[in-house]
Amino acid sequence: xxxxxxxxxxxxxxxxxxxxxxxxxxxxxxxxxxxxxxxxxxxxxxxxxxxxxxxxxxxxxxxxxxxxxxxxxxxxxxxxxxxxxxxxxxxxxxxxxxxxxxxxxxxxxxxxxxxxxxxxxxxxxxxxxxxxxxxxxxxxxxxxxxxxxxxxxxxxxxxxxxxxxxxxxxxxxxxxxxxxxxxxxxxxxxxxxxxxxxxxxxxxxxxxxxxxxxxxxxxxxxxxxxxxxxxxxxxxxxxxxxxxxxx
Amino acid sequence: xxxxxxxxxxxxxxxxxxxxxxxxxxxxxxxxxxxxxxxxxxxxxxxxxxxxxxxxxxxxxxxxxxxxxxxxxxxxxxxxxxxxxxxxxxxxxxxxxxxxxxxxxxxxxxxxxxxxxxxxxxxxxxxxxxxxxxxxxxxxxxxxxxxxxxxxxxxxxxxxxxxxxxxxxxxxxxxxxxxxxxxxxxxxxxxxxxxxxxxxxxxxxxxxxxxxxxxxxxxxxxxxxxxxxxxxxxxxxxxxxxxxxxxxxxxxxxxxxxxxxxxxxxxxxxxxxxxxxxxxxxxxxxxxxxxxxxxxxxxxxxxxxxxxxxxxxxxxxxxxxxxxxxxxxxxxxxxxxxxxxxxxxxxxxxxxxxxxxxxxxxxxxxxxxxxxxxxxxxxxxxxxxxxxxxxxxx
Numbered sequence: 001x002x003x004x005x006x007x008x009x010x011x012x013x014x015x016x017x018x019x020x021x022x023x024x025x026x027x028x029x030x031x032x033x034x035x036x037x038x039x040x041x042x043x044x045x046x047x048x049x050x051x052x053x054x055x056x057x058x059x060x061x062x063x064x065x066x067x068x069x070x071x072x073x074x075x076x077x078x079x080x081x082x083x084x085x086x087x088x089x090x091x092x093x094x095x096x097x098x099x100x101x102x103x104x105x106x107x108x109x110x111x112x113x114x115x116x117x118x119x120x121x122x123x124x125x126x127x128x129x130x131x132x133x134x135x136x137x138x139x140x141x142x143x144x145x146x147x148x149x150x151x152x153x154x155x156x157x158x159x160x161x162x163x164x165x166x167x168x169x170x171x172x173x174x175x176x177x178x179x180x181x182x183x184x185x186x187x188x189x190x191x192x193x194x195x196x197x198x199x200x201x202x203x204x205x206x207x208x209x210x211x212x213x214x215x216x217x218x219x220x221x222x223x224x225x226x227x228x229x230x231x232x233x234x235x236x237x238x239x240x241x242x243x244x245x246x247x
Numbered sequence: 248x249x250x251x252x253x254x255x256x257x258x259x260x261x262x263x264x265x266x267x268x269x270x271x272x273x274x275x276x277x278x279x280x281x282x283x284x285x286x287x288x289x290x291x292x293x294x295x296x297x298x299x300x301x302x303x304x305x306x307x308x309x310x311x312x313x314x315x316x317x318x319x320x321x322x323x324x325x326x327x328x329x330x331x332x333x334x335x336x337x338x339x340x341x342x343x344x345x346x347x348x349x350x351x352x353x354x355x356x357x358x359x360x361x362x363x364x365x366x367x368x369x370x371x372x373x374x375x376x377x378x379x380x381x382x383x384x385x386x387x388x389x390x391x392x393x394x395x396x397x398x399x400x401x402x403x404x405x406x407x408x409x410x411x412x413x414x415x416x417x418x419x420x421x422x423x424x425x426x427x428x429x430x431x432x433x434x435x436x437x438x439x440x441x442x443x444x445x446x447x448x449x450x451x452x453x454x455x456x457x458x459x460x461x462x463x464x465x466x467x468x469x470x471x472x473x474x475x476x477x478x479x480x481x482x483x484x485x486x487x488x489x490x491x492x493x494x495x496x497x498x499x500x501x502x503x504x505x506x507x508x509x510x511x512x513x514x515x516x517x518x519x520x521x522x523x524x525x526x527x528x529x530x531x532x533x534x535x536x537x538x539x540x541x542x543x544x545x546x547x548x549x550x551x552x553x554x555x556x557x558x559x560x561x562x563x564x565x566x567x568x569x570x571x572x573x574x575x576x577x578x579x580x581x582x583x584x585x586x587x588x589x590x591x592x593x594x595x596x597x598x599x600x601x602x603x604x605x606x607x608x609x610x611x612x613x614x615x616x617x618x619x620x621x622x623x624x625x626x627x628x629x630x631x632x633x634x635x636x637x638x639x640x641x
Contacts, residue, residue, distance in 0.1 A: 067635045072554060093558040100556015111638060113548045115264030125555040127253045172555065 019045040019081070020102075020179050020211050021069060026078030028064050038064040040234040041078070046180065050211040051203075053222040056231035063184075065231065066215045070182050071099045083179065100125065104173030108185035110165040112157040118144060118168045119153040125172045143175035144168065147201065163194030170201055180211040187221055199224050254561065258568035261545075269573065272537050275530015276577025276614035277584060282526050283610045284585025286519030288602045290511040292589055295599030297509035300439055305381065306502040307477045308440050311468040311484050314495025321348060322495070323464035324488055329373065331487045332468055337476035338484075342373040342380075343465025345452070350459050352448045353423040354412045367408060368447045369424060371455030371463075379469045380438055385409070386416045387433025394432075395453040402429040407445035409434040424450070427458055440501040441469075523610075530577075531617040534570060538625035542566065542632070549629055550637030563630030570622025577618065578611035 028039040039061045046052070046069075056062050067073035068080060071087050080087045082102050087095055104125075105111075112121045122140035131139070144153050147167045157165050166186065173181055186202065187195035199221060205212050216222055223242070230238040262269045291298070311332070313322040324343070325331070332341045350369040353359050377389050385406055394401045402422060404414060414420055420431040429450065438444040455461045468488075472480035477500055485496035542549070549562055557565075586602060593600045 070554065072635045072638070073633075093560060096553065096556050096558035096561075098556075099554070105554045107638060109639065111547060111551045111554075113551055116260065120260070124552065127257065127555075128250045128557065128561060130249050132249070133252075133256075176556075 018047060020048055020050075020083060021046040022079075022081045023068065023075075024079040024081070026068065026075040026080060028061075028068060028073070029076040037234050039068070039075075042234070042236055043078075044229065044236060044239075046211045046213060048179070048211060049206075049208045050213070050227055051206045051225050052211070052213050052227035052229060053225035054213065054215045054229045054231060055217060055219075055222045057217065059233075060231040061234040062215050062217070062231055064234075066182065066184050069180075069213060070103055070105060071095055100129075100176065102179045104176060104178040104181045106166070106169050106173050106181065106183040106186045108188040110157070110162070110169045110189070112165055112168055112172075114157055117154050117156055118149060118160070118164075118171075121157070121168055122172045122175050125176050140171070140175055143171040146174075147171050161194070162190050163197060166190060166194070166198050167201065170198070174205065178210070180213060181205055183212070183214040183216075185216050185218070185221075186214060187218060188216075195220075254564055254568060257565050258572060261565065261569050262572055265541075268537065268541070272534050272573050273577040273580065275533045276527065276574055276618055277530075277581040279523055279527025279530050279617070280578050280581025280607075280610050280614050281584040281588065282523030283520055284582055284602070284607060285588045286523055287511075287516055287606065288585060288589030288600070289592055290516040290519065291601040291603065292593045292598040293596075294509045294511050295593070295601040297505060298601055299599045301502060301505050301509055304440050304502060304505070305471075305474075306500070306506060307472045307474055307480075308380070308502060309470040309472060309477065309481045309484065309498055309500055310441060311470060311481075311488070311496055311498045313466040314497050321346070321466065323462070323466045324468065324496075326462070326464045328465055328468060328488050331490075332470055332484055335480060335483045335487050337473050337480040339471045339473055340375065340379045341468055341470040342376040342378070344373070344376065344449075344467045344469070345371040345455060345461060345463070345465050346467065347371060347450075347455060347459055347461060350424050354420075368443070370444075370447050370449050371452050371461065372449045373452065373465075376449070376469065377435060379471050380440070380444075381471075382436045382438050385434040385436045386414075387431070389433055389435070390449060390451045394451045398453060398457070400427055400429040400454060400458070401432045401451065403433045403435055403449040404431055405435055405445040405447045405449075406437040407442075408448065411446075422448070424448070425459070429454075440505075524613075527614060527617050530614075531621040534573060534618055534621035535624055538566065538570060538622060539628060542625045542629045545629075546632055546637040549632050550634040553632075553634035554638065559630040562632070563626045566626035566629045567619065567622050570618045570626070571615070573622075574615035574618025575611075578614035581614060582607050582611055 023042055023044040026039060026042050027037060030036045030038055054062055054065060068075055071082065074088050082098055085098060087098065090098065113124060116124065119137065119140050122143055123136050126136045126139060141150065141153055144150055147170055149164060149167055149171065152160060152164060160168065183202070187198055190198060202212060202214065203224065214221055214225060222228055226242055228240050228242055229236055313324050329341050329343045332338055347369040351363055352367045352369055353362050372390065374390055374392060377384065389403055390401055404412065414431065414434065421428045422431065435444065435449065452463055456463045470480065470484065481498040481500055484498050488496050552562060589602055590600055
C-alpha cells in the first residue's frame with residue numbers, strides 16, 4: 001500500500017465509482033407524528049481496504065448508521081449503494097442476498113444461535129448458497145480453524161467463553177468472504193485480555209479488497225483503526241485518517 | 248433443490264433442538280389422529296367377530312322355502328326346482344333338502360321316549376349341500392353318489408347334534424330312523440347362516456324315497472348367487488321355480504341379519520370422531536399459540552439469520568416447514584398410537600381387531616393441513632420481524 005497517496009483517504013469524491021458502500025445524503029427518520037431524525041443528510045463512502053471506526057456518544061446515530069450500512073434498515077431519504085446497487089430499489093430476497101454476500105456482521109452480544117454448535121453457527125452464513133453440505137461444513141470448519149477454534153467446532157455457545165463466542169461470530173462473518181466486515185462494539189462484552197485478542201484478529205482481517213468497519217464508543221478500539229468517522233446528533237462531524245496503527 | 252434441502256435441514260434442527268416443546272406442540276395432532284383412529288377402530292372392532300364371520304360366510308347365500316300350496320300340509324317345490332334355479336344366470340349353485348317330518352331319529356334305545364317326544368329334524372339332502380353352504384365336514388365324509396347307487400343307509404349328523412349325541416371322531420355309530428338302522432358316516436361343520444342345520448340328521452334322497460316313501464320333492468333350497476347379485480337372484484328365484492304358477496316361494500338372505508348386527512354403532516362412532524376432530528382443531532390452536540411464542544423467543548435467531556442473508560421468505564418457510572414436520576410426525580405418531588390403542592383394547596376385551604387402514608391417510612393429512620394452517624400466522628410473523636429490532640445494536 002502506498003504511503004504518500006492513501007487510496008482509502010476520506011472524502012475522496014473522485015473515487016466515487018470505487019466505493020464499496022456509499023451513503024448519499026441519507027436521512028433516517030423515526031416516528032410518524034413526531035419525527036425524530038436519527039440520521040440527518042449523511043454522506044459517506046467506504047472503500048476497499050478501509051479499516052475504519054465510527055465513533056460517537058450515545059444517541060449520536062451510530063446504531064442507525066450500523067443498521068443502514070448493514071442493509072438491515074432502509075433510509076427515509078437519500079440513497080445507499082452497495083457495489084453500485086441502490087439497496088432501496090431491491091426486493092427483499094435480492095437485498096438479503098446482497099447483504100449475505102457483501103457484509104459480515106460481528107455483534108457486541110455475539111448473537112450466536114444457541115441450539116447450534118460453533119460449526120452450525122458458522123454454517124448458517126453459508127446456507128441457501130447451493131453448496132453441498134460437505135463443502136459447506138469444510139468451509140465453516142476452515143474459518144473456525146483459522147481463528148484457532150478447530151477443536152471447539154462441536155461445542156455449543158453456552159460451552160464457550162465470551163472470547164471464544166466472539167471468535168465464532170467472527171468466523172461466521174468471514175466465512176462468506178464478504179466485501180465488508182461490520183462490527184458493533186466487538187469488544188464491548190469482553191474482558192480486556194479477550195478484547196485485545198479480538199482486536200488483533202480484526203487487524204489481521206485488514207486487506208486491500210475488504211473494508212472493516214467498527215462502530216464503537218471505545219477509544220481503544222477506535223484508535224486501532226486507520227480511519228475514524230465521528231458522529232454527533234445524527235451527523236458526521238469528523239472523518240479523519242489516523243497516522244498509523246498503534247502497537 | 249439444494250436450497251430446499253438447506254431449508255429442510257434448518258427446520259428440522261429447529262425442531263429437534265427443543266424436543267420437549269416440539270413434543271408438546273405435536274400432542275395436538277397426535278391426540279387428534281389417535282382419537283379418530285381409535286374411535287372408528289374400537290367401534291368397528293367391538294363388532295369385529297361378527298364382521299369376521301360375515302366375511303368368512305359371504306353375503307351371497309339365499310335360502311328359498313316352499314310356501315303353502317292350496318290344500319297342502321307340507322308344501323314342496325317341483326322336483327326339478329334345483330335345475331330351474333340353477334338356470335338363473337346370477338346363480339352359481341343350488342342344493343335342495345326335504346324335511347321328513349314323519350321320520351323320527353333315535354340315537355340310543357335308552358333315549359327313545361325322549362326323542363319321540365322331541366324329534367330331531369331329518370332331512371333328505373342333495374349331495375352338493377356342503378359345497379353350496381361352503382361348510383366343511385368336521386369328521387368323516389358327506390353323503391356320496393355311492394350311497395345313492397349302493398343304497399347304503401348312511402347318515403350325516405349336524406355339528407350340534409353330534410355334540411349332543413356325544414359322537415366321537417371316527418366312531419362307528421348306528422342310529423335308528425323309524426325302524427331302519429343307519430350308520431353315521433360324518434359330521435357336518437356348524438352352519439352359521441342356517442343354524443337349524445346344526446341340529447339335523449341328513450340322509451340321501453334315495454333313502455328318503457325308498458325307505459320312507461317320499462316323493463323326492465325338495466321344500467328348501469340353498470342357493471349361492473354371484474357376488475353382488477344376491478338380491479337380484481333372490482328376486483328371480485320365485486319366478487324361476489313356480490313359473491307364474493300358484494306355488495309360493497319365500498326367499499331370505501340369512502346374512503342380512505348378521506350384516507345388520509355387525510354394523511358398528513354409527514352414532515357412537517361419529518361422536519367419537521367428532522371429539523377427535525375437536526382435539527385436532529384445539530391442537531391446531533395450540534400449535535399456533537406455542538409457535539407464536541416461539542417466534543418471539545427466537546427473535547434473536549431470526550435477526551441473526553436475516554443478518555447473514557436469509558430473506559424474509561426463507562424465514563417464513565423455515566417456520567412453516569417446522570409446523571409441516573409437526574403435522575407429519577404428529578399424524579404418524581397419532582395413527583400409530585390409535586392403532587396401538589385399538590389392538591390393546593381389543594386384546595383386553597377379546598375383540599377381533601378391525602382397522603380400516605384406507606381412512607388413516609385421510610386423517611393424517613387432516614392433521615397436516617391443520618398444523619400447516621396453524622403455522623401460517625407464526626410464520627408470517629417471523630418473516631415480518633425487523634432484524635434491527637431483534638439484534639439490539641449499539
